[in-house]
Amino acid sequence: MGTGFEGQSCHSGLVTAPAPATPTVSAARTARLVGDVAASRPAYRALADALRLAVADGRIPVGTRLPSERDLTGPLGVSRTTVTRAYDVLRESGYLTSRRGSGSVATLPSAPLRRGTGGLYPADVAEGVIDLTCAATRAPAGVVEAYERAVERLPSYLSGAGYLTHGVPDLREAIAQRYRDRGLPTSADDVLVTSGAVAGLGVVARALMRPGDRVVVEDPTYPNTVDALRAAGARLRPLVVDPDGWDLDEAERTVEAAAGRAAVLIPDFHNPTGALMPDEQRARLARALTAAGTTPVVDETIAEIDLDGGPPVLPFAAHAAAAVTIGSASKSHWGGLRTGWVRAPRGALRPLVEARVSGDLGAPVLEQLVLAELMQRSPGLTPERRDDLVAARAALVAALADTLPEVRCLVPRGGLSLWCELPADLSSTALAAAAEDEGLLVAAGPRFAVDGGLDRWLRLPHVLPPASMVEAVHRLARAAGRVRSGRTVARRGTRARPRRPLVA
Numbered sequence: 001m002g003t004g005f006e007g008q009s010c011h012s013g014l015v016t017a018p019a020p021a022t023p024t025v026s027a028a029r030t031a032r033l034v035g036d037v038a039a040s041r042p043a044y045r046a047l048a049d050a051l052r053l054a055v056a057d058g059r060i061p062v063g064t065r066l067p068s069e070r071d072l073t074g075p076l077g078v079s080r081t082t083v084t085r086a087y088d089v090l091r092e093s094g095y096l097t098s099r100r101g102s103g104s105v106a107t108l109p110s111a112p113l114r115r116g117t118g119g120l121y122p123a124d125v126a127e128g129v130i131d132l133t134c135a136a137t138r139a140p141a142g143v144v145e146a147y148e149r150a151v152e153r154l155p156s157y158l159s160g161a162g163y164l165t166h167g168v169p170d171l172r173e174a175i176a177q178r179y180r181d182r183g184l185p186t187s188a189d190d191v192l193v194t195s196g197a198v199a200g201l202g203v204v205a206r207a208l209m210r211p212g213d214r215v216v217v218e219d220p221t222y223p224n225t226v227d228a229l230r231a232a233g234a235r236l237r238p239l240v241v242d243p244d245g246w247d248l249d250e251a252e253r254t255v256e257a258a259a260g261r262a263a264v265l266i267p268d269f270h271n272p273t274g275a276l277m278p279d280e281q282r283a284r285l286a287r288a289l290t291a292a293g294t295t296p297v298v299d300e301t302i303a304e305i306d307l308d309g310g311p312p313v314l315p316f317a318a319h320a321a322a323a324v325t326i327g328s329a330s331k332s333h334w335g336g337l338r339t340g341w342v343r344a345p346r347g348a349l350r351p352l353v354e355a356r357v358s359g360d361l362g363a364p365v366l367e368q369l370v371l372a373e374l375m376q377r378s379p380g381l382t383p384e385r386r387d388d389l390v391a392a393r394a395a396l397v398a399a400l401a402d403t404l405p406e407v408r409c410l411v412p413r414g415g416l417s418l419w420c421e422l423p424a425d426l427s428s429t430a431l432a433a434a435a436e437d438e439g440l441l442v443a444a445g446p447r448f449a450v451d452g453g454l455d456r457w458l459r460l461p462h463v464l465p466p467a468s469m470v471e472a473v474h475r476l477a478r479a480a481g482r483v484r485s486g487r488t489v490a491r492r493g494t495r496a497r498p499r500r501p502l503v504a
């Protein structure tokens with residue numbers, strides 16, 4: 001069966017695809033990442049330290065080929081001996097592997113830290129424990145009333161079988177209208193309602209990808225995206241997102257080198273960095289993806305969480321007609337609705353519908369009616385929820401500045417969390433484990449890395465009332481004290497036994 005995404009360039013998987021190119025980092029970007037090492041004495045040590053941090057942080061993803069020693073001398077203004085010695089140090093410490101013919105590739109000394117430890121299990125949280133593993137809020141006011149109105153509308157659906165494989169028509173229309181309001185012409189026929197965005201990604205993966213396909217994915221990114229793509233057999237090609245957004249020169253190179261089947265992007269208040277891709281970058285990236293024959297798969301789950309406002313940004317699909325967009329009510333309305341959607345390119349919904357039926361035969365009717373009710377009142381984020389998130393964010397920022405000033409983070413215009421850089425003496429994994437002992441669950445940076453690293457980064461969602469955010473930071477500060485003093489033995493009973501890892 002074809003993918004049905006006719007008209008787009010299709011790669012035919014393992015048989016005819018060109019040999020996969022090892023991802024590379026350019027000499028120019030490497031120089032930007034390491035800074036002015038030429039001024040340090042000894043320069044080779046400064047270069048080795050800076051590269052080690054960049055690999056450990058995930059700014060140079062594991063598996064990426066570094067520039068040749070000769071190529072790096074010019075942009076860094078150092079001698080070839082300096083680069084050679086720095087690379088030797090990295091090789092000895094396990095951060096670089098050199099093989100004849102494939103150059104020097106970034107590695108990590110021990111097994112990848114993707115999963116990290118601590119704070120990954122929001123289920124069964126013991127009383128008094130603050131759970132910041134989920135970047136999601138409680139239900140907004142009005143949900144019960146929306147359910148009551150939906151129940152009143154339910155009888156008109158009861159004479160049918162209830163298998164609405166495409167979705168409830170009124171909801172599909174409300175979703176299409178929301179796209180039109182955001183500047184993207186869309187009809188209800190382009191929309192497939194799913195049981196949330198992750199389920200939507202599963203549908204898209206089944207429709208579009210075959211085992212062995214190369215798929216570009218941002219690094220860091222939402223962990224369940226990585227898991228879903230790996231489950232689909234994709235070979236992932238990381239596209240680095242810096243704390244302040246995308247380096248478009250680098251992104252273009254990654255996209256061209258990967259020549260992937262698809263690229264999964266979160267351009268709107270990216271999880272976990274919160275970065276918002278500006279329109280001109282969207283246009284550039286869309287052009288690069290089109291040239292590479294790569295289908296953009298755009299996860300807009302957080303797109304409505306524009307807290308501060310600012311110049312409106314067009315949906316990515318307005319720049320890329322072939323884009324498949326995934327949306328969700330989980331952040332704008334409530335995660336408990338388990339309702340999301342996929343917006344297909346014009347006329348390309350059918351393969352998505354065919355792919356969905358191997359997973360489920362439709363989303364629950366009642367929840368779709370509830371979301372239609374909620375969207376009628378407030379198609380995007382409600383003003384009350386916006387105010388709550390802004391207050392929680394302000395409390396988090398102030399508490400960090402007071403209590404943990406050595407933790408640095410940019411405050412993005414929107415989104416649900418801050419992506420915090422820890423000082424060099426704090427590992428995010430160790431901090432998350434110690435925080436658990438203090439009754440705080442957080443997801444450590446490596447959980448958001450495609451292939452390990454990011455252990456100096458911590459995601460802190462601002463989704464609880466301000467007092468809880470302040471208390472969370474106090475617990476984090478106590479945990480940092482434990483890590484620094486080596487007192488990190490876990491207390492028993494902080495939370496019940498975890499059932500399965502989950503980060504939202």
Ligand SMILES: Cc1ncc(COP(=O)(O)O)c(C=O)c1O
Pocket residue numbers: 135195196197198199222266271299301302327328329330335339340503504
């Ligand atoms: C980028 C992104 N996609 C998807 C999800 C999950 O969405 P859903 O609850 O609709 O499955 C999240 C939740 O945090 C997210 O941040």
